[in-house]
Amino acid sequence: MTAATEVDARAIRRIAFNHRLSHWDVKLSPYLYISPFFIVFALIGLFPLGYTAWVSLHDWNLIGGQGDFVGLENFQTVLAQPYFWISLRNTFSIFLLSAVPQVIAAIAIAAVLDFNLRGKTFWRMGVLLPYVVAPVAVALIFNDLFGDKYGVINQLLNTVGIESIRWHVDIIPSHFAIATMVNFRWTGYNALIFLAAMQAVPRDYYEAAIIDGAGRWRTFWSLTVPLMRPTIIFVIITSTIGGLQIFDEPRMFDQYGQGGASRQWQTLTLYIYELGWNQRNFGRASAVSWLLFLIIILIAALNFYISRRISATSDKAIKVRPIKARGIS
Amino acid sequence: MKRFPRPTIVAAVAGAAAFALLASGCAPAADSSESEGGKIKLTVATFNEFGYEGLFEQYMEENPDVTVVAKKAATSNEARDNLTTRLAAGSGLSDVEAIEVDWLPELLQYSDQFVDLTSDEVEGRWLEWKEEAATDADGNLIAYGTDIGPEGVCYRSDLFAAAGLPTDRAEVATLLGDSWDSYYAAGETFSAAGTNVPWFDSAGATWQGVINQFDNAYEENDGTVIATENPEVKAAYNSVLDASSTLSAHLQQWSDDWTASFQNDGFATMLCPGWMLGVIEGNAAGVTGWDIADTFPGGGGNWGGSYLTVPTQSEHPEEAKALAAWLTAPEQQLSAFASKGTFPSQVDALESPELLDSTNEFFNDAPVGQILATRAAAVEVTPFKGVKYFPINDAMQQALTRVEDASMTREQSWEQFVTDVNALG
Numbered sequence: 001m002t003a004a005t006e007v008d009a010r011a012i013r014r015i016a017f018n019h020r021l022s023h024w025d026v027k028l029s030p031y032l033y034i035s036p037f038f039i040v041f042a043l044i045g046l047f048p049l050g051y052t053a054w055v056s057l058h059d060w061n062l063i064g065g066q067g068d069f070v071g072l073e074n075f076q077t078v079l080a081q082p083y084f085w086i087s088l089r090n091t092f093s094i095f096l097l098s099a100v101p102q103v104i105a106a107i108a109i110a111a112v113l114d115f116n117l118r119g120k121t122f123w124r125m126g127v128l129l130p131y132v133v134a135p136v137a138v139a140l141i142f143n144d145l146f147g148d149k150y151g152v153i154n155q156l157l158n159t160v161g162i163e164s165i166r167w168h169v170d171i172i173p174s175h176f177a178i179a180t181m182v183n184f185r186w187t188g189y190n191a192l193i194f195l196a197a198m199q200a201v202p203r204d205y206y207e208a209a210i211i212d213g214a215g216r217w218r219t220f221w222s223l224t225v226p227l228m229r230p231t232i233i234f235v236i237i238t239s240t241i242g243g244l245q246i247f248d249e250p251r252m253f254d255q256y257g258q259g260g261a262s263r264q265w266q267t268l269t270l271y272i273y274e275l276g277w278n279q280r281n282f283g284r285a286s287a288v289s290w291l292l293f294l295i296i297i298l299i300a301a302l303n304f305y306i307s308r309r310i311s312a313t314s315d316k317a318i319k320v321r322p323i324k325a326r327g328i329s
Numbered sequence: 330m331k332r333f334p335r336p337t338i339v340a341a342v343a344g345a346a347a348f349a350l351l352a353s354g355c356a357p358a359a360d361s362s363e364s365e366g367g368k369i370k371l372t373v374a375t376f377n378e379f380g381y382e383g384l385f386e387q388y389m390e391e392n393p394d395v396t397v398v399a400k401k402a403a404t405s406n407e408a409r410d411n412l413t414t415r416l417a418a419g420s421g422l423s424d425v426e427a428i429e430v431d432w433l434p435e436l437l438q439y440s441d442q443f444v445d446l447t448s449d450e451v452e453g454r455w456l457e458w459k460e461e462a463a464t465d466a467d468g469n470l471i472a473y474g475t476d477i478g479p480e481g482v483c484y485r486s487d488l489f490a491a492a493g494l495p496t497d498r499a500e501v502a503t504l505l506g507d508s509w510d511s512y513y514a515a516g517e518t519f520s521a522a523g524t525n526v527p528w529f530d531s532a533g534a535t536w537q538g539v540i541n542q543f544d545n546a547y548e549e550n551d552g553t554v555i556a557t558e559n560p561e562v563k564a565a566y567n568s569v570l571d572a573s574s575t576l577s578a579h580l581q582q583w584s585d586d587w588t589a590s591f592q593n594d595g596f597a598t599m600l601c602p603g604w605m606l607g608v609i610e611g612n613a614a615g616v617t618g619w620d621i622a623d624t625f626p627g628g629g630g631n632w633g634g635s636y637l638t639v640p641t642q643s644e645h646p647e648e649a650k651a652l653a654a655w656l657t658a659p660e661q662q663l664s665a666f667a668s669k670g671t672f673p674s675q676v677d678a679l680e681s682p683e684l685l686d687s688t689n690e691f692f693n694d695a696p697v698g699q700i701l702a703t704r705a706a707a708v709e710v711t712p713f714k715g716v717k718y719f720p721i722n723d724a725m726q727q728a729l730t731r732v733e734d735a736s737m738t739r740e741q742s743w744e745q746f747v748t749d750v751n752a753l754g
Contacts, residue, residue: 063417063439081752143585150589168584169734255583258723261730262737262745277410279720279753280435 049293056286062276067283074287078275084288086263087271088295090175094250094267095243097179098186103235105187107228110194111220124195127188138181139252146177168254174265181249186242190235197231198224233307240303244296245269268292367394369648372423373656374400376408379427379475379635380665384656395648405429415642416442422640424649425656428472430634433462434714436472440465444639444646446473451654458711459674463636472636473657476671478602479704480538480630482512483609486693487618488597492522498695502624505598509539509568512626516576519597527578527596532569532729534582538600539565540722541712542627547722548715556721557747566725570732570739579733588612600625602632603672603701610691620693623700629707634674672701679705717753724749 056074059067078084109127117123130138145152146167154164167177201224209219225232247269251257258274259266266274268288276285375381385397400423402408409432415421416439428436436443447470454460455474463472482505486496494515495501504515516528529535540546543565547556556562573579578596580587590596591612601609601621609619637653639646655661662673663683678684679702687698728746731737737745 063413063435065417077754082748083752147585147589149580149586150593151585166734169736255581255585256723256726258727261727261734278723280716281754 052286052289055282056284056290058283060282060286062280062282070283074283075291078284078287078291083263083266083271084291087259087266087268090171090250090259090263090265091244091246091267091269093172094175094178094182094246094265095240097175098182098246099236099239099243101179102183102187102190102239103232105183106190106235107194107225107232109187109191110198111224113191113195114198124192127191129188130184131186131189133185135181135185135248136252138185139249142177142181142184143253146180168260169264171264174253174260178246178249178253178265182243182246186239190239193231193235194228197228201227233303236307237300237303240299241296244292244299247273268295368396369394369645370396370398371425371645371649371652372398372400373425373427373652374402374408374411374423375427376402376405378669378671380667380669380671381656383668384661384664388652388655395652397652416640420642422642424639424643424645425653426638426640427475428636428638430462430636431714431719433472433636434718435716436638437463437465438716440467440469440471442641443471444641444643444650445469446471446639446650446653448650448654451657454657454659454676455674456676456679456705456708458631458708459634461711472638473653474674475635475637475657475662476665477674477705478604478631478633479672479701479708480600480602480625480632481700481704482598482622482624482626483601483605483692484598484620484622485594485618486620488524488526488594489519492519492524492597494519494522496620498620498622498693501620502622505622505624505626507624507626507628509572509626513572513576516572516598520575524597526594528576528598530578530580530587530590530596530599531582532573532577532579532733533726534600535572535577536565536569536725536729537632538625538630539569539627540725541630541632542710543712544710545713547718548713550713552715552717554717554721554750554753556725557750562725563743566728566743567739569729573729573733577733581730591616600630600632602630603697604633604670606689606692606697607670618693619691621689621695621697621700623703625704625707628709629704631705631708635671672705674705720753721750724753 055066057071058069061067113120113123113127143151147154148164148166148168151167154167158164165173167173205223205227206219209223214222246267250259250265250267250270251273253265254260257270258278259270269292272285272288272292275281275288373381373385381399385399389395389397402411408427409429412422412426412428412432447468451470451473456477459474459477460470463474464470482501484501486501489496489501495504505512506515513528519526519528540562543561545555546559546562546565548554578590580590580595587595591609592615599605599609606621613619637657639649639653643649657675659673659675659678659681662671662675663678663681665671666673666678666684666687673679673684684698685696685702687696688694689697724746727749728742731742731745732739
C-alpha cells in the first residue's frame with residue numbers, strides 16, 4: 001500500500017519535473033538560440049563602446065595606459081580644436097559627394113541590368129568587380145589618375161589647354177577625388193542590391209501597367225521605384241553609416257595619411273587615428289570616437305524619421321497612381 | 330501546451346556549451362618559449378630587410394642548444410604598432426625586438442620595459458652618437474645598434490653637364506661646399522644656366538637635413554617644448570623657404586608626383602642617406618647620370634637606422650642578449666651589408682676593406698662604402714628627440730607644404746604651426 005503511494009508520488013514528481021523542464025524549454029530555448037549573436041555583440045560591440053567611454057574620461061597614453069581622471073576635459077578640448085570642425089565638415093562633404101551620386105547611379109545601372117540582356121551573369125559580375133578590389137589597391141590606381149603634376153587627368157586637361165586641378169591642395173577637388181574612389185567601389189554593390197529588389201517586383205504589375213498604356217519611363221517611376229522604397233531606404237542607411245566612417249580612401253590619398261597640410265580632406269576617423277596613434281592621446285581619440293558615434297546615431301534617427309514618412313507616402317502612391325493612369329488612358 | 334521532446338534541451342545546452350568553448354578558444358594561446366628537447370627557443374622580430382636570414386642558421390649551428398625563430402613584419406609601421414600594442418598589453422613580444430631610431434624617444438620613456446644591455450663585450454662597438462641615442466638618463470643601454478643612414482648629396486651629373494657645371498664627384502663636392510649657403514648658391518648658379526630643372530625636391534626634404542643638425546630644436550632635454558619660441562627654428566624655417574621659393578620642385582617626398590618625377594627630370598640634387606640609393610635606383614630605372622658627392626651641407630647628417638632590443642617580457646633575457654650582441658657584432662653586420670646593403674654602425678665594420686671597397690654601379694660606380702663611411706664619421710650632433718618630436722616635426726612639414734603649395738603665406742602658415750604645436754597639449 002505505502003509502497004504503491006510512494007511509487008505514485010515519485011511518478012507524479014517526475015511528471016511534474018518533466019512538465020517544468022518542457023516549460024523552461026519553451027520559455028528559455030528561443031533565447032538560448034539567439035544568444036550567440038548577443039553574446040558576440042556584447043563582447044565586440046557593447047564592451048568596447050563602454051570601455052571607450054571610460055577611456056575618454058581619462059588622460060590615457062597608448063603605451064603608458066591609464067592616467068588621471070579628467071572628467072569631460074577631453075571632450076572640451078577636442079570641441080575647441082579647429083581640426084575637429086574641419087574634419088566634421090570634410091566628413092559630411094565627402095559623404096554627400098559619394099552617397100548621392102552613388103545611389104542614383106546604382107539605380108540607373110540596376111535598371112539597365114534588369115533588361116533582358118545577353119550574357120546577364122557577365123554584366124552582373126562585372127559591376128561587382130570593383131567591390132572585390134581592396135580599397136588600398138583602388139587608392140593606388142586612383143592616385144595615379146589624381147596626381148597634381150604627373151597625374152593622368154591633369155595631363156589630359158593640359159593637352160586640351162585646361163589648367164591643372166590641384167587635387168591635393170584645394171578642398172573641393174580633393175573631396176571629389178576621394179568620393180570618386182568610394183563611388184567606384186560601392187556603386188556596383190548597391191546596384192546589385194537594387195537589381196534584386198527590382199526583380200522581386202511581380203511581373204503582372206508591369207503587364208497591367210503596359211496594358212493601361214504606361215511607357216517604360218512611367219512604369220519605372222510609378223511602379224519600380226515606389227516598390228523598391230524599402231530597399232532604397234536600406235541602402236541609404238547603410239551607406240550613411242559607412243560614409244560617415246570613411247577611412248581607407250582619405251588615408252591613402254597622400255603619403256602621410258593625415259588628410260593634407262591644412263587638413264583639406266581629413267575625416268573624423270582620420271582625426272581619431274591622428275590623435276590616437278600619432279599623438280598617442282587615447283583619451284582625446286576616444287572622446288572624438290564617442291562624438292562620432294553620437295553623430296551617427298543622430299543622422300540614423302533622422303534617416304529613420306524621413307524614411308518612415310517616405311514609406312507612408314509610398315503606400316498612397318501605389319494605390320493612387322495606377323487609378324489615375326487608367327483615367328488618363 | 331505542446332510538449333517538446335527532451336533532446337531539444339540537450340541540444341540547446343550542448344550548443345551553448347560548444348559556443349562557450351569556442352569563445353574561450355579565442356583567448357590568446359600562451360606563446361610557449363619552452364624547449365623542445367631541452368633547446369631554448371628565441372624569437373627575433375624584424376621588419377623590412379635586416380639581412381639576418383643566413384645568420385640565424387649560422388648561430389644555431391654554433392649554439393646547438395638554441396633554436397632561433399624569425400618573425401618578419403612587412404613594414405616598420407606594422408612592427409611599430411605590434412611593439413607598442415604588446416608593450417601596453419604586457420605580453421606577447423619576441424625575445425629580441427628590432428626597432429627604428431625614430432621610435433627611441435618614446436621607448437626610452439619606458440626603458441624599464443627593456444633589459445639593460447650594457448656589457449664590457451660591446452664597449453665602444455658603435456659610433457658614439459649611435460650608442461648615445463639608445464642610452465637612457467640613468468645610463469642604461471636599451472638597444473644595440475644595427476645600421477645607420479649617413480647622408481651625402483645625390484646629383485644628376487647629366488643635368489649638371491647641361492648647365493655647364495662640373496660633373497666629377499670630387500669637383501661637385503667642392504662646388505656644393507659644406508654649408509647650406511654654399512649648397513643653395515650652387516643651386517642659384519644651376520638655375521641661372523636656364524635648364525628649367527629645380528635644384529632640390531622639396532622644402533620638407535631639405536628641412537629634414539637642416540633640423541637634424543640642432544641639439545635641441547623643438548624640445549629642451551627635460552621635455553619642455555620650445556619649438557615655437559626657438560629663434561633657430563624660425564630662422565631655419567625662413568631660410569629653407571627662401572631657398573625653396575626659387576630652387577624647389579615642390580614635390581613632397583614619397584608622394585606619387587615625387588616618385589614619378591624621377592622619370593621626368595624632376596630635380597637635380599637631393600639629400601641622400603645610404604638607403605636612399607636603392608630608392609633612387611628603383612624610381613629612376615633607365616635614367617642615367619645619378620651620382621653621389623662626398624659632402625653634406627652644414628656638417629654631417631644621419632637619417633634613419635635601426636636597433637635590437639630585449640624586452641623584459643622575454644623568458645630568456647640572458648640568451649636573448651647574447652644573440653643580439655652576436656647579431657650586431659661587426660662581422661655579422663658586414664655580412665648583412667653584403668646581403669641587403671644595410672650600412673653598419675660599428676666602428677670596426679666602417680674600417681673594414683670589405684665595406685670601403687664596395688661600389689654602386691647605378692651611381693656611376695661611385696665608391697659608396699668609402700663615401701658613406703666618411704659621411705658617418707662627419708656626424709657630430711645627436712639631436713634630442715623627446716616624445717613630442719614627431720608630432721611637432723609633422724606640423725612643421727605641413728607648415729612648409731602649405732607655403733610651397735601657396736595655400737597660405739609664410740606668416741599665416743607659421744601661425745598655424747604655432748596653433749598646432751600648442752594643441753598637442
